[in-house]
Amino acid sequence: MLILASASPRRRELLSQIGVAYMVNPSTYEEGAPKKKDPAKFVLAQALGKANDVAAKYPGQWVLGADTVVALDGEILGKPKHEKDAMRMLQELSGRKHSVFTGVALVRGKKTYTKVVETKVWFRKLKDSEIKDYVHSGEPMDKAGAYGIQGKAAVFVEKVNGSYTNVVGLPLSQVYTLLQKAKIIG
Numbered sequence: 001m002l003i004l005a006s007a008s009p010r011r012r013e014l015l016s017q018i019g020v021a022y023m024v025n026p027s028t029y030e031e032g033a034p035k036k037k038d039p040a041k042f043v044l045a046q047a048l049g050k051a052n053d054v055a056a057k058y059p060g061q062w063v064l065g066a067d068t069v070v071a072l073d074g075e076i077l078g079k080p081k082h083e084k085d086a087m088r089m090l091q092e093l094s095g096r097k098h099s100v101f102t103g104v105a106l107v108r109g110k111k112t113y114t115k116v117v118e119t120k121v122w123f124r125k126l127k128d129s130e131i132k133d134y135v136h137s138g139e140p141m142d143k144a145g146a147y148g149i150q151g152k153a154a155v156f157v158e159k160v161n162g163s164y165t166n167v168v169g170l171p172l173s174q175v176y177t178l179l180q181k182a183k184i185i186g
């Protein structure tokens, strides 16, 4: 049975949506503070860290780890530290294009399949008042870049270029291909 090394409710919903049977065992892997390094390399390293952390406890089982960040002008935006941080992130994202990178790692012993997917997202201009309301809703706090495209933040999004589910937390067509390669699904 595939093990999902994630505490993210979105990732569970996404895997269930495509009918993949899995067990959840969140990883305790410490996500390093996002540095000014390449976001693709960063999410890949994090996804591998999470998957390997859990795979060590389940020898012989396939484990899926993932990590999502928002990248704006070379800065990596992870989950906001507090409401003020969420306000700042959303003000920076307002009226601009940014990228969302999700890294996925499928690991069993020494066997590793990985993929990093980038989606471009354009936000319309946001009023401070609507940012404040959104932050007070609590939705931003457990999400990279302080927004949930699948939630209330849908009204901020003018355009998406690339995988939509990649923004939510798993690039489903790319994950499905990895599961096929690992012969977890037909």
Ligand SMILES: Cc1cn([C@H]2C[C@H](O)[C@@H](COP(=O)(O)OP(=O)(O)OP(=O)(O)O)O2)c(=O)[nH]c1=O
Binding pocket: 005, 006, 007, 008, 009, 010, 011, 026, 027, 031, 050, 066, 067, 068, 069, 070, 079, 100, 142, 143, 144, 145, 147, 148, 149, 150, 167, 168, 169
């Ligand atoms: C950009 C964006 C992120 N997110 C979420 C997905 C992830 O849960 C979170 C990114 O943080 P992650 O650190 O990738 O994941 P996590 O800490 O929630 O869970 P785990 O590490 O156990 O896998 O942001 C959305 O739900 N919607 C969005 O539009």
